[in-house]
Amino acid sequence: MSGMITADLVDLDLAAETKEAAARSLAERMVALGRVTDLDGFLADVAAREAQMPTGLDGGIGIPHCRSAHVSEPTLAFGRSARGVDFGAPDGPADLIFLIAAPAGADDAHLTILSALARRLMDADFTAALRTATDATATASLISGEEPQTGAEADAAATAPPTAPEAGAGAEAGTEAGTDAGVDAGVGDGTDATASGDPAGDPTGDSSGGGHVFRIVAVTSCPTGIAHTYMAAESLEQAGQVAGVEVVVEPQGSAGFNRLDPAVIAAADGVIFAHDVPVREKERFAGKPTVDVGVKAGINRAAELIAEVRGKAERGEITGAAAGTGHASPVDNAGEPGEGYGNKLRTWLMSGVSYMVPFVAAGGLLIALGFAIGGYTIDKAPSVAEHFIWTEHTSWAALLFQIGGLAFSFLVPVLAGYIAYGMADRPGLVPGFVGGSIALTINAGFLGGLAAGLIAGGTVMAIQRLKVPAPLRGIMPVVVIPLVSSAIVGFLMFLVVGKPIASLQKALTDWLSGLSGANAIILGVVLGLMMCFDLGGPLNKVAYAFAVGGLANPNEGSLKVMAAVMAAGMVPPLAMALATTVRGKLFTRTERENGKAAWVLGASFITEGAIPFAAADPLRVIPSAMVGGAVTGALSMAFECTLRAPHGGIFVIPLIGNPVLYLVAIAAGTAVSTGLVILLKGARKTGRPEQGAAAGAAGDGGAAAEAKVPVAA
Incomplete structure (x- = not known):
């Protein structure tokens, strides 16, 4: 180091x-x-x-x-x-x-050495x-x-020449720090079994020489995998030594991870997950009492976590995180204080939407290509399995359309399944997919999928909290939970909540079909604001999911909504790209480079292309983007533009109704956002002359010079 x-x-x-x-x-x-x-x-x-x-x-x-x-x-x-x-x-x-x-x-060696410093900070x-x-x-x-x-x-x-490798x-x-950090740094192994008092690393040994020693296996991880991952590992190991508990940790850091010995996991009495990114290969820990928290809890509350997992083991509890298999659920850090149910609900829903988006892109674009090649009557073509002529373009168009239609038919089941997954890990998938399929069967659509996912996840979470005899723990995630939860979700979706949701879905569809005039423009403004508020975040995804849900049973209104959403989503990156071109002195060198990429990202409907600009200056970039997005959404609705493809940006212009006016709407919103961000950034530069020197130190001499212009009294 x-x-x-x-x-x-x-x-x-x-x-x-x-x-x-x-x-x-x-x-x-x-x-x-x-x-x-x-x-x-x-x-x-x-x-x-x-x-x-x-x-x-x-x-x-x-x-x-x-x-x-x-x-x-x-x-x-x-x-x-x-x-x-x-x-x-x-x-x-x-x-x-x-x-x-x-x-x-x-490289892995350097990251491992940095992890050693993180451990030493606990000394x-x-x-x-x-x-x-x-x-x-x-x-x-x-x-x-x-x-x-x-x-x-x-x-x-x-x-002097070096005498030893790094x-x-x-x-x-x-060694000098009195911790096992040197072992991690020297051999690149963050899972030293001897750190917990078992000199031989024997998972079945008894270090006390007396009765049973309570054994815990833990996994720690943080977003970058450099610091908090290893600090949490060190904190848990130290707390285990104080409590007389054997703790073996698997840090899953940026340099990869060394898997715990399966025998060590099998001998463990409990599991602690202290993580902010999904735990890799989580199925290895199934069937054990588990505490699942954020990585900072592993650093600050290690003793409490050890006491908590011991208590769960004494009561025979198996939490959802331990009972599941596969990767960690994206949320449900139930042990982390301050986590509100509103935040959890948002993350559960975004889990479903994020897994749904690839089906949207694949299915929707295949459908769009089918329409582009074969015309709008291609949806009436017979099945290509029964009728396909290799030399006719309409057969190829029908093939693309029908493949896309099948991919699109997974939208609601995938949405429901992965909402349940976000809540309860892999055991939530079966009832979630079953509930989503029922939502399609009873015409409950997108709203039915949301409800089915939440019901499925909640049902599995409730079952997982039941006290289960030890002999049954192994079959719970494979047999009992899927069986019972699917039956409950099916009953509720078919006979209780499904039909009211289907009625609501029909009313919403009819409302979209009848949108015109001022109502359509207002909706366009709202959707534009949502698309540009968090640039690919939860609110953006809600607006996008609303538009895509309407494509499952398209009508004139839902096609207008899809057009407005895509147009508004293109505005932020295009505006930032234009602003860096028109007034480059207001931006850093890095932002100007990002602006070049933002042209392509914006044209492709990748709203996230504006994130680097918003991260650096959110108070000026985000409001500017929102105003431009609202203008574009309103104009798209006013021009009655339609869109059958859920993605593609300017590359699906041939599939857009009123394409010229559609481009006008995008250009108008981009111009408005560009003008606002230049105005706001220019006011900051001229109003704060003391920033000139700092800007110059950052390598942006032009911006620094402009920043020194005083404001008139």
Whole structure:
């Protein structure tokens, strides 16, 4: 690790008062050494990672980190703040701040060594030494795991040839820190069985020599897999030693993961999942009492989690996460405090929509190609299994249309199945798909699929919370849960809630069919605002799913809705691309590069192409995008444009009703958004002359010059 941090990357008197300023101050040191190639681009990546989850930890530690294309080599900078900087930790500001910069393609060895640092941060002696250090060179040596050196010693060492490979240095670092981090760094294995008091790594041994030792296996993971993953692992192992519990952890980090020995898992009495990304190969842990929380809970509440899983084992409880198989459900961190049911509901629904979208793209575009080649009467063609002429284009068109129709017929079952999956993991799939198919059978459509998914997921979650005798635990996820939950969901969908939902679906379809005039324009405005509010997020997906649901049984109104939604979704990236072309001085060099890609993304109806701009300046970009999207949605509805394809952007223009006016609507919204974002960014630049120097330091000399223009009194 010695090459990752030097004295030049240590600031023992960090003066920054905000986390953004702290990250910038430390990142500037990386830029000065050539470790970071684009300051603003790198800081945008740091901010995006920070937006996923605060990086402050209990004990006065802040550890902002990211993997970025603007990092040339793995680098670590350290700052010590006398005032403290708020990184969102529950116990207050951080005085020890580590900025970890990993290249987008960082090799496994470097990431493993960085994970060793994350583990060492859980050592009180290590953090105490950092708080009392007075020399930058000695501090860098301490962090890298070397013996502290004076400045003269460091100079001498710099001229001496290396005596050991870097991995060996990582192993030595871990030994000196008194943790098993060095084992992880030296051999790249984050699952050392000896860390929990079993010298031989024997899953059936008894380290106490007395009665049964309670054994726990755990998995930790975080979005970047660099820091929190390994800190949670270390915290759980330390808490296990204090409680007299054997804890073996499988950190699933960016450098991959080493699977726990199946014998260790089989011998375990309980499971802890501390994760913010899906647990890989989760089926290995099926049939055991399980606690499923976010990764920060693994760091801050390790002792509580161990006590909780012991209590579940004593009561014979099997939670949904343990009973399931396959990858982790996207949500349901039931043990994480502060998680509201509204947030969970949103994530459950988005789980279903995200799995549905590929079926939408494949099926919808095949249908569109069928119409394009064979005309709008192709839906009346006989089955190609019975009638297909190789030399006739109409037969090929019918083939495409019928394949697309079959793919499209999966929309509602997939939606329902993966909503249930998001709630209850894989056991929710069977009742979810069954409920979604029933929704199609009784003409309950898209709304019926939503209801079926929620009912199926809730039913499975309720069954999973029942106390089950140990002999039955193995067959619960394979036999009992699918059987009972499918019967319950089928009963409710056929006889209780299905028919009212079908009536509501019919009323909605009739309303869309009759849309005209002011009502259609208002709906276009609302849909445009939704598409541009979070740029591919939950609200965007709700509007898109609403439009796609109407294509299952298309009519004039639903085709207008689909056209308005796609047109509005194209506006944000196109507007940002145009703005960077017209007034490039208002944007950083990285944003100007992103603007070139945004032309293609916007033309292809990929709204997410505007996310880099919104992340860097949300208060100006998002409102501008929303206004333009509303204009486009309203004009598309007013022009009575229609669209049969659920995707494709300008590449499906031949399938659009009133295509010229459709392009006019998109151009108008793009122009409005472009004008607004230029106006708002220009006002910021001229109104804040003190930002000129900072902008110049970021490598945007033109923007800096413009920023120095004073505002007239």
